[in-house]
Amino acid sequence: MFVTTSSPTQDSLGAVNGLARTATSIMRAIGPAAATSFFAVSVERNILGGNLVYFVLILLTIVAFAAAPLLPHEPWPRKTGEGNRIVYQSP
Amino acid sequence: MPLLEHDEYSHNTPGFETPLLSSPGPEETSSPPSLSSAITPRVQRAILNYSLLALLDITFIALQPLILSTPVDSDGLGLSPATIGLVLGSFGLLDGIIEMTCFPWMCRKLGTRRLYSVAIGSFSGAIAAFPIMNWFARRQGYSLMVWVVMGIQLAIMILDGMAFGE
Numbered sequence: 001m002f003v004t005t006s007s008p009t010q011d012s013l014g015a016v017n018g019l020a021r022t023a024t025s026i027m028r029a030i031g032p033a034a035a036t037s038f039f040a041v042s043v044e045r046n047i048l049g050g051n052l053v054y055f056v057l058i059l060l061t062i063v064a065f066a067a068a069p070l071l072p073h074e075p076w077p078r079k080t081g082e083g084n085r086i087v088y089q090s091p
Numbered sequence: 092m093p094l095l096e097h098d099e100y101s102h103n104t105p106g107f108e109t110p111l112l113s114s115p116g117p118e119e120t121s122s123p124p125s126l127s128s129a130i131t132p133r134v135q136r137a138i139l140n141y142s143l144l145a146l147l148d149i150t151f152i153a154l155q156p157l158i159l160s161t162p163v164d165s166d167g168l169g170l171s172p173a174t175i176g177l178v179l180g181s182f183g184l185l186d187g188i189i190e191m192t193c194f195p196w197m198c199r200k201l202g203t204r205r206l207y208s209v210a211i212g213s214f215s216g217a218i219a220a221f222p223i224m225n226w227f228a229r230r231q232g233y234s235l236m237v238w239v240v241m242g243i244q245l246a247i248m249i250l251d252g253m254a255f256g257e
Binding site for chain 1: 138204
């Protein structure tokens with residue numbers, strides 16, 4: 001909802017969605033490898049009693065929580081009819 | 092002007108010409124906006140949040156079956172694949188039903204951003220449940236407490252899933 005309504009015009013909706021998908025795909029590519037490796041390392045070397053992975057993940061949660069206020073309380077209002085309509089309103 | 096009702100589609104239809112469209116205007120050859128013009132500050136903010144949510148979600152989803160199957164000695168829970176399948180399968184079913192029915196209500200009740208913040212914050216509870224379950228499993232074996240904490244964790248995960256609605 002926030003991603004689609006953040007688009008500046010209707011025309012750039014595709015670009016915005018594509019960018020969002022690219023960004024999340026990169027995250028989804030590195031996430032599992034990083035998390036499971038952290039788990040393996042923290043258990044093997046017994047870092048922080050084998051709990052390092054949980055501390056890292058909670059830290060990540062705090063970062064994500066801190067980023068949430070960058071969003072408005074409700075999704076941005078939709079600007080319907082922008083973009084394409086301009087073409088037909090020309091004289 | 093009934094033609095205006097269809098104007099969003101008519102220019103894509105070859106051979107379908109209306110009197111309004113046949114007069115060539117200067118903007119009629121407008122191209123899609125450039126990628127750089129689409130990246131406004133609010134797009135950046137929305138994508139940053141969506142990326143962090145995706146990273147948090149996927150790390151959790153990757154770790155969960157790993158930790159459930161790891162032996163108790165190695166900080167896991169040592170469950171069998173069949174048990175893990177049963178737990179995650181029944182969770183998936185419940186998750187779908189509850190999110191479908193409760194999400195619109197919660198979104199109205201809390202507001203969109205606040206529900207998002209609550210969902211993100213609750214991830215920490217779901218993460219903390221892993222060492223707590225291991226702690227109980229080490230001391231008491233598969234006692235009721237292990238399953239109670241797992242139930243709480245799965246309940247929190249339902250809330251986490253609602254972050255994707257925003």
